[in-house]
Amino acid sequence: MELNKVRQRRLADDIVAQLEAMILEGTFKVGERLPAERALAEQFGVSRPSLREAIQKLVAKGLLTSRHGGGNYVAQTLGSTFSDPLLQLLENNEDAQRDLLEFRHTLEGSCAYYAAQRATEVDRQRLTEAFETLQACYDRDVVCRTEEGAADAGFHLAIAEASHNAVLLHTMRGLFDLLKRNVVTNIGGMYALRDETRQMLMSQHRELYERIMARQAEQAREVIHRHIDYVQEVLAEGREEAQRLARVQRRHWERTLLT
Numbered sequence: 001m002e003l004n005k006v007r008q009r010r011l012a013d014d015i016v017a018q019l020e021a022m023i024l025e026g027t028f029k030v031g032e033r034l035p036a037e038r039a040l041a042e043q044f045g046v047s048r049p050s051l052r053e054a055i056q057k058l059v060a061k062g063l064l065t066s067r068h069g070g071g072n073y074v075a076q077t078l079g080s081t082f083s084d085p086l087l088q089l090l091e092n093n094e095d096a097q098r099d100l101l102e103f104r105h106t107l108e109g110s111c112a113y114y115a116a117q118r119a120t121e122v123d124r125q126r127l128t129e130a131f132e133t134l135q136a137c138y139d140r141d142v143v144c145r146t147e148e149g150a151a152d153a154g155f156h157l158a159i160a161e162a163s164h165n166a167v168l169l170h171t172m173r174g175l176f177d178l179l180k181r182n183v184v185t186n187i188g189g190m191y192a193l194r195d196e197t198r199q200m201l202m203s204q205h206r207e208l209y210e211r212i213m214a215r216q217a218e219q220a221r222e223v224i225h226r227h228i229d230y231v232q233e234v235l236a237e238g239r240e241e242a243q244r245l246a247r248v249q250r251r252h253w254e255r256t257l258l259t
Contacts (some may be wrong), residue, residue, distance in 0.1 A: 015044060015054035023063060023074055024166050030173060034064070034072045098232070100182055105228050107171060108156055109221045112208060115162035116217040123162035124213060130158035131209045138202045143191065149184030155205065159212065190234045197234060204230065 022028050034040060034055075041051045055072055058064040065073050119127065134151040137144070153176060160172035172179075190197045204227040211220035 010053075011046060011050045012053035012057065015046060015051060016057050018044065019054060019058060020063065024170075025164075026161055026166070026169050026173075028074050030074050031076050032074050034074070036071065097182065097185070097235075100178065101228055101232050101235075104179075105225060107168065107175075108159070108228070109224045110165070111156070111160040111163045111168050111172065112212060112220040112224045113163075113217045114165055114168070115159045116212045116215050116220040118164045119162040119212065119215075123158075123164075127155075127158045127162055127209065127212065130155045131205070134205060135202075138198065143187070143198070145184050145187050149180050149187060152183045152187075152201075152205075153180040155209075159208075162212070186231060186235060190231070193234055193237060200230060201227075 019028075028034060035043070037048055037051055037055075041048045044051065055064060055066065059066055059072075063075055065075050067073065115123070115127070130151075134148075134155045137148040137151045156179065157172055157176060160169050163169065190201075194200075204223060208220060208223045208227065211223055
């Protein structure tokens, strides 16, 4: 029986595989600059020519971009789940906003569940930092919707990172801009509708953080579901109020025409 020759694997291919794994698991984020070639070669214990060959292969695959004299970066396109024009359409469409909240039920519930089970000490430290940033926003007397929305979305992204599920993580990263805009929009409407809303959201986020840190997976997922349910309830109340005001305005306009 004739045997096929075993093809020797090149060192550059091993480096490619390791860098791909790091991009997939989120060690290197979209748009992030990789360490300098000298430092990266030392970290991997390989020569710089082998590292350069691996980087060239990843550039050809579209995973990295190289800037002349400016280093190597994870491609920005990896995080583009939605284009900017589509983001604007989704942001301004009421039905799409409801769709996003429904999607967040499943996506963020799973992120919280797995984060509670799998978070490492590094993840827990990052989650704590993200929660403290959000808490600092809540502690201010004056509401800054943009900062609070970014901190809220950043906290949920930290949970996704702690889930150690590559699909969940990259879905959340791809949705980050849409999620951030959605939170900013919701904050403006919700705070105007109910006086207790800010305190309620603060309480829910704290409970979510505590459940994950206590490794209570089922309870963490349940908190997310209650959180999204509350947001949906308040926003639905706001839509109903807007519809009532619109009817009043139409009636006033009709009476004006008849007189």
